[in-house]
Amino acid sequence: MLFNSIAYLIYFPVVVAVYFITPAKYRYIWLLISSYYFYMSWSPKYAVLMLFSTLVTYLSGVLIQRSNLKENLKNKEFEKKLWVALSFTINLGILFFFKYFNFINESFTSVFNYFGMNWWIPNFDVLLPVGISFYTFQALSYTMDVYREDIKAEHNFAKYALFVSFFPQLVAGPIEKSTHLLPQLSKHYKFNYERMKEGLILIGWGLFKKIVIADRLAAFVNTVYNNPNQFEGFTLVVATVFFSFQIYCDFSSYSDIAIGSAKVMGFDLMENFKRPYFSKSIAEFWRRWHISLGGWFRDYLYFPLGGNRVKKIIWYRNIMIVFLLSGLWHGASWNFVIWGALHGVFQVLSFEFATFNKGITKFLKIRKNSFSYKLYNVVITFVLVDFAWIFFRANNFADTKYILTHLFKFNPWVFFDGSLYNIGLDEYDFKLAIISILFLLFIDLVQRKYKLSDWIKEQHIFVRWGTYGFVIFFMIIFGYYGSGYDATEFIYFQF
Amino acid sequence: MKEYKFLKIPAFLIAVTCLFVLVSNVFNPKRPRITAFYEEPKNSLDVILLGSSYMANGINPNVLWEHNKITSYNLGVGSQPIWISYFFLKEALKYQTPKVVVLEAYYLHDLKNYKKYDNYALEATNRRSLDQLNFSLNKIQAIQASVPTEEFWDYFFTINKYHDRWKNLLQKDFQINNELSVYKGFSKVNRTFVDTRIEKYGVKIENKPKALHPKSVDYFKKIVALCREHNIQLVLLKTPMSQFVYSQDHADTMMAIKELANENDVDVLDFNSFYRNIGFDFKKHMSDQGGHLNGEGTKIVSKILGDSLEMNYFQNKRTKIGVTEIWNDTFSKYKKLENAKWAVARIKKSKTLPEYLNYAKSLDLLVLISVLDDGSGQYRNYHKTFSEIGLTSELNKKFRWSYLAIKNNKTGYVKEIVDSVAINHTFHMGKLDISMLSIGGNKAGNRSSIKINGKEYSKNKRGHNFVIVNLKDETVFDAFNVDTHGDNKLIIKR
Incomplete structure (x- = not known):
């Protein structure tokens, strides 16, 4: 079930109400049942797959813990590594089979065809299980954390199964680390009015971003990107800029609703987005965008590879490996690989030219803490990120090629002759899209210094209720939803 | 203080719900022709007219008042299936105690369409009717009977469909209450249909009865039962319809309808069987080839229906004093409006x-x-x-x-x-x-x-x-x- 559906509007209050009525020590069972119900509302059969992954990682934890007790250090390390290897192989094997098999297979077919040879293995006709990349990574983090002895193995299978399937963050993150979420599942939270309010405000803001902004922008973006050959120049630019806000609103809204939903019940999930488009460098962008995935790659891949405490060339290699895999994590297609590679290259280049850059700024006597210098960096970073989104969004290589070759045609009249108003959005919707992007940036900017939910809390009841009511009815009236229109699924579900 | 805090949640929810109903009402496209029914004085109507567009533009309540002093309201809505007519009747009976209900029979015929859409009518058809009903249990039941389960919420929360109308809201959308209707649901068409295919200006003769759609039969029987429960005489009406729209299939189905009516003690007034005797002429009195009547055709048919109703069910009838005044007042407004329309039609054609x-x-x-x-x-x-x-x-x-x-x-x-x-x-x-x-x-x-x-x-x-x-x-x-x-x-x- 989608977060922005009537089903969730009914499901969530029921789950919360029963959760607080249930005696504290049994609550995790209720949450486990609710989470599996939530997941099975997409496709019941994939729950078996998730259960299997849960079982494998659960056993890996128990076995690693048991090996820890062994006194023979050599045996102990060998066994522990064996369990980790098994857990990773099985889980990544499943992920590979469902997500990457056809992609690799097709790539081999192309290569073989290129050399005039035949490749005989057919594609599998399977649907990608919802959220598989998210829960697999979360479950693997548990195996790793137990291995590193950051956390003790969880012996209560149901509680562990809840850690993997916790419904708010099950299908699109944030990808929690076991050290953060697992202990919370054993805590007893009392109902707290203020906390519930904060959670609901976050859910409301998330829904606003999804329904009012992301889905509206999607109408324009989809029209252009599904038929790019009909457009050129600034229309492609507008579509690409729109996409950058669409994907931000879409993905961050999911995280907000997830964090808000968990908060209502007392749980604390990690922040996943922190004003990414105000980043002043690509490296900073990745500290602000999909933070939980970045953290996962950092802790379980980048650092084990040596991080930056190695020779420069190895360091650059590490960066490239992380970003190539991150690209692949987002989708089984060369587009995503290139997208990841671009981000890697951007970073390597920025590190490589850091000294040169420093020299230039010094030579030109540019004050680094001046507003204009910061703004310049923000704009440059946004342009680079936006450019990379083209590879992320384009449906295939031919489209990408077309867009890159037609992006720079100078046709400023499209801003004046009304032609932008016939591309998926009419004039009203287009202008509303622009206004809502500006509103989003304004809120993001304000949130740098003030927490909006704190501000609301301090206001008179009329202002508070007025604000809540305004947001609710703004969504109801100006939301981009309704029959004859399939609410576009949250983009990140398939990753 | 703590208890007070928890009272705020229901208070907020109630406020939001009230506002939600209000906003939904603003965005719901108004069809005052139907919704003005709710403004009729309680228990003031003698007759409720139900059915499709053939009813809506076929029978003029002001003609019934002018000639027979019968008060009526026309609740006909384009292509309305019989099951929605049933819920319209249930809704009407909450406010009125009519002696007679006249049901236009054409949509008992509609076999092909309902089969095509799996026992349901098209969305536009449903919306024309269902979205006009005030919120009530009856409306919920009407939606359940009329649309597939997965579409229920779409009709329950009309804002889901209409919120996009923010781009073209008009002043009239913000008017919550209707005025008392002058036309009483009647929708007049002022043009005359002319076609060269002379052979089409006749009716098909009934041959052998053809089975009706089971859902229609089911709801027809429900209408019969509801009328019996309220001591109401049900009359089935078939407005005159030529071969432009009325096929042999229709004629044969009409035969089955008549049999069904007969079994259930329902009176039938089939204009196709006597249209020639009342001066009705397909070449002069149709507004389109779909079988809808024009202004003159309506006058003839309404007059005959009024006379028939008066003769059979309303002899020595007396209308309540207050009601008479209201209807006389409405009738004079109706006359004035008709005269104005007549003048507008003429003025545009004036040469000097x-x-x-x-x-x-x-x-x-x-x-x-x-x-x-x-x-x-x-x-x-x-x-x-x-x-x-x-x-x-x-x-x-x-x-x-x-x-x-x-x-x-x-x-x-x-x-x-x-x-x-x-x-x-x-x-x-x-x-x-x-x-x-x-x-x-x-x-x-x-x-x-x-x-x-x-x-x-x-x-x-x-x-x-x-x-x-x-x-x-x-x-x-x-x-x-x-x-x-x-x-x-x-x-x-x-």
């Missing part, structure tokens, strides 16, 4: 000014006149035409003078300005900013201008330039010129 001004008298119009060059018609006696409508300046004696006139037919206000030099006049009226200019040929000039909200409407030609504004909606109704200098026939030039 005297004819035009004669029809204009009975309409709520604002007449604006500005003369260019000369409007005196020096050697001809035009001034009689003008003086008849209250414009008394003797312009005929003022060769090549400037002249402006304003006449409000609604209030009777008249203003005329005549001068030998150029005249400017500006005024406001409602939402309209009007500025007028006349320059006669006496002094150098020759210009006419009538601007409304900055837009020029004057034809700016020699003689009298007219701009006519409809005072009802404050829109420009007409603009033309009459050469009152040289044209003795006073022909209108648009």
Whole structure:
């Protein structure tokens, strides 16, 4: 079930109400049942797959813990590594089979065809299980954390199964680390009015971003990107800029609703987005965008590879490996690989030219803490990120090629002759899209210094209720939803 | 303090729900023809008319009142399936205690469509009816019966469908209450359908009964039961329908309908079986080839239905005193509106000014006149035409003078300005900013201008330039010129 559906509007209050009525020590069972119900509302059969992954990682934890007790250090390390290897192989094997098999297979077919040879293995006709990349990574983090002895193995299978399937963050993150979420599942939270309010405000803001902004922008973006050959120049630019806000609103809204939903019940999930488009460098962008995935790659891949405490060339290699895999994590297609590679290259280049850059700024006597210098960096970073989104969004290589070759045609009249108003959005919707992007940036900017939910809390009841009511009815009236229109699924579900 | 905090949650939810209902109502496209039913005084109606568009434009309640003193309301809605008619009847019976219900029978015929859409009607059809019902248990049941389960919420929360109307909301969308309806649900079509296929202007003869759609039969029986429960006589009506739309299939299904009616003690009034005897003529009385009646056709059919109802169920009937007054008042408004419509139809066809001004008298119009060059018609006696409508300046004696006139037919206000030099006049009226200019040929000039909200409407030609504004909606109704200098026939030039 989608977060922005009537089903969730009914499901969530029921789950919360029963959760607080249930005696504290049994609550995790209720949450486990609710989470599996939530997941099975997409496709019941994939729950078996998730259960299997849960079982494998659960056993890996128990076995690693048991090996820890062994006194023979050599045996102990060998066994522990064996369990980790098994857990990773099985889980990544499943992920590979469902997500990457056809992609690799097709790539081999192309290569073989290129050399005039035949490749005989057919594609599998399977649907990608919802959220598989998210829960697999979360479950693997548990195996790793137990291995590193950051956390003790969880012996209560149901509680562990809840850690993997916790419904708010099950299908699109944030990808929690076991050290953060697992202990919370054993805590007893009392109902707290203020906390519930904060959670609901976050859910409301998330829904606003999804329904009012992301889905509206999607109408324009989809029209252009599904038929790019009909457009050129600034229309492609507008579509690409729109996409950058669409994907931000879409993905961050999911995280907000997830964090808000968990908060209502007392749980604390990690922040996943922190004003990414105000980043002043690509490296900073990745500290602000999909933070939980970045953290996962950092802790379980980048650092084990040596991080930056190695020779420069190895360091650059590490960066490239992380970003190539991150690209692949987002989708089984060369587009995503290139997208990841671009981000890697951007970073390597920025590190490589850091000294040169420093020299230039010094030579030109540019004050680094001046507003204009910061703004310049923000704009440059946004342009680079936006450019990379083209590879992320384009449906295939031919489209990408077309867009890159037609992006720079100078046709400023499209801003004046009304032609932008016939591309998926009419004039009203287009202008509303622009206004809502500006509103989003304004809120993001304000949130740098003030927490909006704190501000609301301090206001008179009329202002508070007025604000809540305004947001609710703004969504109801100006939301981009309704029959004859399939609410576009949250983009990140398939990753 | 803590308890008080928890009271705030339900209070907030109640406030949001109330506002939600209000907002949904604003966004729901209004069809006052149907929703005005709720404004009818309680228990004031003798007859409820139900069915599809053939009912909606077939039977005129004002004709029933005029000739038979029967009070009725026409709840016919385009393509309405029988199951929705059933829920409409249930809704009506919450407010009214009719003696007779007349159900138009055409949509008992509809076999192919319901089969095609798996026992349901099309969305547009459903929306036309269901979205007009006030929120109630009956509405929920109506939705459940009319649409597939997965579409239920879409009809339950109409905002889901209509919220996008924020782009074109009008003042009328914010009017929550309806006025008492003058037409009582009747929807008149004023045109006559003409076709060369002469053989189609006849009816099909019933041959052998053809099975009806089970869902229709089921709900027809429910209607019968509901009528029995409320001691109401049910009458099935078939308006006259020629072969343009009425196939052999229809005729055969009608036979089955009649059998069904017979089994359930329902009276049937099938105009196809006697239309010739009542002066009904398909060539004169249809508005389209879909079998809908035109104004004249409606009059004939309504009159026969009224007489039949009076004779069979309403002999020696007395209407409540309060109700009679309301209906008499409504009827006079109806007459006035009909006359106005008649005048509008004629006025647009008028070729000369005297004819035009004669029809204009009975309409709520604002007449604006500005003369260019000369409007005196020096050697001809035009001034009689003008003086008849209250414009008394003797312009005929003022060769090549400037002249402006304003006449409000609604209030009777008249203003005329005549001068030998150029005249400017500006005024406001409602939402309209009007500025007028006349320059006669006496002094150098020759210009006419009538601007409304900055837009020029004057034809700016020699003689009298007219701009006519409809005072009802404050829109420009007409603009033309009459050469009152040289044209003795006073022909209108648009």
